[in-house]
Amino acid sequence: xxxxxxxxxxxxxxxxxxxxxxxxxxxxxxxxxxxxxxxxxxxxxxxxxxxxxxxxxxxxxxxxxxxxxxxxxxxxxxxxxxxxxxxxxxxxxxxxxxxxxxxxxxxxxxxxxxxxxxxxxxxxxxxxxxxxxxxxxxxxxxxxxxxxxxxxxxxxxxxxxxxxxxxxxxxxxxxxxxxxxxxxxxxxxxxxxxxxxxxxxxxxxxxxxxxxxxxxxxxxxxxxxxxxxxxxxxxxxxxxxxxxxxxxxxxxxxxxxxxxxxxxxxxxxxxxxxxxxxxxxxxxxxxxxxxxxxxxxxxxxxxxxxxxxxxxxxxxxxxxxxxxxxxxxx
Numbered sequence: 264x265x266x267x268x269x270x271x272x273x274x275x276x277x278x279x280x281x282x283x284x285x286x287x288x289x290x291x292x293x294x295x296x297x298x299x300x301x302x303x304x305x306x307x308x309x310x311x312x313x314x315x316x317x318x319x320x321x322x323x324x325x326x327x328x329x330x331x332x333x334x335x336x337x338x339x340x341x342x343x344x345x346x347x348x349x350x351x352x353x354x355x356x357x358x359x360x361x362x363x364x365x366x367x368x369x370x371x372x373x374x375x376x377x378x379x380x381x382x383x384x385x386x387x388x389x390x391x392x393x394x395x396x397x398x399x400x401x402x403x404x405x406x407x408x409x410x411x412x413x414x415x416x417x418x419x420x421x422x423x424x425x426x427x428x429x430x431x432x433x434x435x436x437x438x439x440x441x442x443x444x445x446x447x448x449x450x451x452x453x454x455x456x457x458x459x460x461x462x463x464x465x466x467x468x469x470x471x472x473x474x475x476x477x478x479x480x481x482x483x484x485x486x487x488x489x490x491x492x493x494x495x496x497x498x499x500x501x502x503x504x505x506x507x508x509x510x511x512x513x514x515x516x517x518x519x520x521x522x523x524x525x526x527x528x529x530x531x532x533x534x535x536x537x538x539x540x541x542x543x544x545x546x547x548x549x550x551x552x553x554x555x556x557x558x559x560x561x562x563x564x565x566x567x568x569x570x571x572x573x574x575x576x577x578x579x580x581x582x583x584x585x586x587x588x589x590x591x592x593x
Contacts, residue, residue, distance in 0.1 A: 284311065318346040325352040325360075334367050337386075341371040342446045347387040348374075355381050369436070372398075372444045395448040395469045396522055402441035402476045403515050409434045410508040413483045417501040420490060428491065431484050438480040445473040464587075465522060468580045472518060475573040475580075479511070482573070486566035493562075503551055503567055510540065511574050518581040521588065531589075537582045541575050 267288075273280040284294070292313035294300070301312040321340050328336060333350075340348050350356075350364060356379075364384055368374050371386075378385040409431055416427040449466045483504075490500065517533055548568060555564035 288313075319344055320347045320349070321345045322349045322351055325350055325356075326354070330363070333364075334370065337367050337374075338370050338443060341374060342443060342450060344447060344450045347377075347385060350384045350386070352382050356384060370440065370443065372440045391444070391447070393448070395445050395452065395466065395473075398441055398444035398448055399469055399473055399476075399522075400519070402438055402445065402473055403519065405434060405438040405441055406476050406480050407508075407512065407515075409438065409480045409483050410504070410511065413487050414501055414504050414508065416487050417490060417504060428488060431487055435480045435484045438477055442473050442477040445469065465584070468584050469522065471580050472577050475576045479570050479573045482566045482569045486563060486570075489562045489566065499554060500563060500567075503555070504570075507567065507570050507574065510571075514540065514574055514578045514581060518577060518584070521581055521584040524588070533585055534582055537578045537585075540578050541582075544571065544575050547571055 267285075269285050271282055273282055275281075289295075289298075294313055298313075303310040303312060323333070323336060323340075325333070337348065352360075361379070361384065364386070365376065368376070368386065373388045373391040374386045375389045376384060377387045377389070412427060412431050412434065416431065419427070449470055452463060452466060486504075514537070517537065521533075552564045552568050555567060
């Protein structure tokens, strides 16, 4: 897209200053007298954005795609920012296919069936997060709850109610949905980079942390399942997961503070705390993991270590955000 520029003089209008917008830009975006525009401004930068922007639509030929692949195509279209998708077939779409499509929408927060006929089903965005950090906060909260229920399940071994396994797996699905929502909002931000320069700078760390959160949740669910299925009794395991949970919450709060303040809330003290935590990975690997292995939990030790690794990955990203903020202020 060509970037054009124009020089304008501010005009006095009552007690305010008025700026005339380029006619060709207004015509291209269908703006008339009374049209609404969005103003975004920070520092010396002011961006004028026309309305809500163009809605992206796509069509999927159900006859040309394997049923098992439809899930991944729909998720990809969701992440890439498509607002409406028509699922089309030359044949009549039966009840079983409709129910299958409906089940796939659990992976795409905000997509709902909005229109349908004998040979098509339209799904479209009804609600969505406008800011990647909004979706990321939901993901942080989901992982916190996965930790809580995982600890409760491990403390009850070997007599763990079946509902605990169901609960942590359902929570893991919620974390997955939040992760996909983070990806979608970042793609939407990238469509209009000139209007979101302040957000684009944080997109990479947000995307990285979102992926690490999804992996932490997966390993906690696998840890609970492995321990319960194998009937392992490891008295130290719940304590270790509690320690992981405490470390996770400490690092998570530092990351959230850094993002809210664009890194300016960070300090050298925060960097020192994060560095100490990251460096502790070696002693954690030497001390905790061998003990868990000796108690017969090879897979349990693996999942505990992977959770710790991902928490330290979040700590490293947090340090990057803080240091970047400190040096941009200098």
